Amino acid sequence: MFVVARGVLGCGTVFLGSSGAPLITEIAHSHHRATATALFNTSYALGxxxxxxxxFGTxxxxxxxxxxxxSALQGLPSVIQLLGLWWVPESPRWLISKDRSEEALEFFVKYHAEGDExxxxxQFEYAEIQSALAYERSIDRGSAIKNYLEFLSGNAFISYYLSPVLTSVGLTTSLEQTLINxxxxxxxxxxxxxFATLPxxxxRRVLYLSSLSCIFLCLVCITAGSAVFASNPNNKAADSAVVAFLYLFSPAYNLGLNGNNGLYITEILxxxxxxxxxxxxxxxxxxxxLLTTYAFSVGLQNLAWKFYLIWxxxxxxEIFVVWLAFPETKGPSLEEIAIIFDGLQAGGLDTEKLEVEIEQEEVKKTVDVAK
Structure with a gap:
């Protein structure tokens, strides 16, 4: 029953992960979109x-x-989410895609303009989304399988196997391991x-490269410290160095691969x-x-610290791929990001004049507030 329950939890997690970040991205105000979406995955650490x-207590x-x-405590966040979900609005982009444009306009007026029609x-967001979705309909392939074909044009061992990593450097008691965890x-x-406020x-690109560089440094130090301890178990400095860089690994990962990852994947599509x-x-x-669950434990058992050399x-x-192939998406609106990949025709709307008018209106509002 426990194993089956874990499978059900896994299915639910996939549904939440697939829909949660896109919904936040699509309903957030343009000025808050990056931070709001990047915050999506940070509650994992709270859990x-x-x-x-x-x-540690049980x-x-x-x-x-x-x-x-x-295990039972895992149910509480789901109850909170189920109750709160009734007050979450639907994505205006989804509404427009279903020819419910009036409801989408009402959303923008209520949540992005404090009732000012x-x-x-x-007007800019509404027109831009309509034009972008019209362009997407014009290039739609007509079936789910053909649309999926459009996609064709390592921190896991530390996260999942903290206990054996600690054991390899002499920290073997449950008290030590649960306290460090x-x-x-x-x-x-x-x-x-x-770090969710930084994208x-x-x-995004700067955070990716910085995060992966820090991860690389942490892995090198963890590997070196583990190797020294394996050759001399009395070397407490090596023990302490491994623990220190295990602590630093999480911030290194969070810098560019936690919230930033969910944001980037969502907005480039x-x-x-x-x-x-x-x-x-x-x-x-x-x-x-699945690979980390069934294979990595064997690698750690047979190779000990040498297993880290794979990563x-x-x-x-990963650093080379990001540097070579990941364009920066900071600045453009959600619809305008498509222009980076597909050219000006992807936007479907000449927005330069509207953007200037919006900036002028915001300056005017700021001056009025100051007065």
Whole structure:
């Protein structure tokens, strides 16, 4: 029953991951879109904190309550989400795609203009989305399978196997391991919240490259420290260095691969491919999770610290791919990002004049408020 329950949880997670980030991206105000979407995945760390401290307390319990209590607590966030979901508006882009344009316009007036129907930003967003969706309809391939074909034109071992990594450097007791796990998750959450505010300020590409570079440094130091400890178990400096860089690994990952990842995947895809893109992302992510679950434990057992050497060059490959193939998306609106990939015809609307008028109106509002 426990294994089946984990499978059901996994299915639910895929649905939430595929729909949550696109919905936030599509309903957020243009000035808040980057930070709002990047915050989407940061609550994972909050859940990890609760789970880590719960297991820190329950591992002392003799009997099935040791794992039943942490498992039962997982239901609370779902109850909160189910209750709150009734007050979440539908995506205006989805409404327009279903010929419910009046409802979409009402959304923009209510949530993006505080009830002002004549707001230039509302008119701009409404017209831009209509034009972009009209362009997407004109190039639609006519079937789900053909549309999926459009997509053809490593931190896991530390996250999933913290316990054996700690064991390899002499930290073997449940007290030590659960305490490190709990405090590490607290650092992870705080860093994830702060770093979610950065994509709109410094750009997505910069965060990707910075994060992967920091991950590379952490992996090299963890590998080196583990190797030194394996050759000399009395070397406490090596032990401490591994623990220190295990703590730093989470902030390094959160810098550019937590919230920034969900934001970038969501915004580089046009409306017709957005949900499909998230589905593909979760498909490959789940396949990789299966690999980490069943294969990595064997690698750690047989190779110990040498198993980490697989990931050091892999991160270098990721850095090269990001540098070569990931364009910056900071600045343009959600619809205008398509122009970066498909050219000016993808936007379907000459927005330069409207953008100037919006900037002038915002300056005027700022001056009025100052007066």
């Amino acid at each position: 990890s904190i609760i789970a880590a401290w719960t297991t 591992f002392r319990i003799v009997g099935s309550a040791a794992w039943r209590i942490p 004549n707001d230039l930003l509302v 709990a405090t590490q998750q607290m650092l992870s959450w705080v860093s994830a919240l702060y 709109g300020k410094v750009g 046009p409306f017709s491919l957005r949900m499909r893109g998230r589905d593909c992302y979760h498909l490959f992510s789940t396949c990789f999770t 050091v060059p892999w991160v270098l490959v």
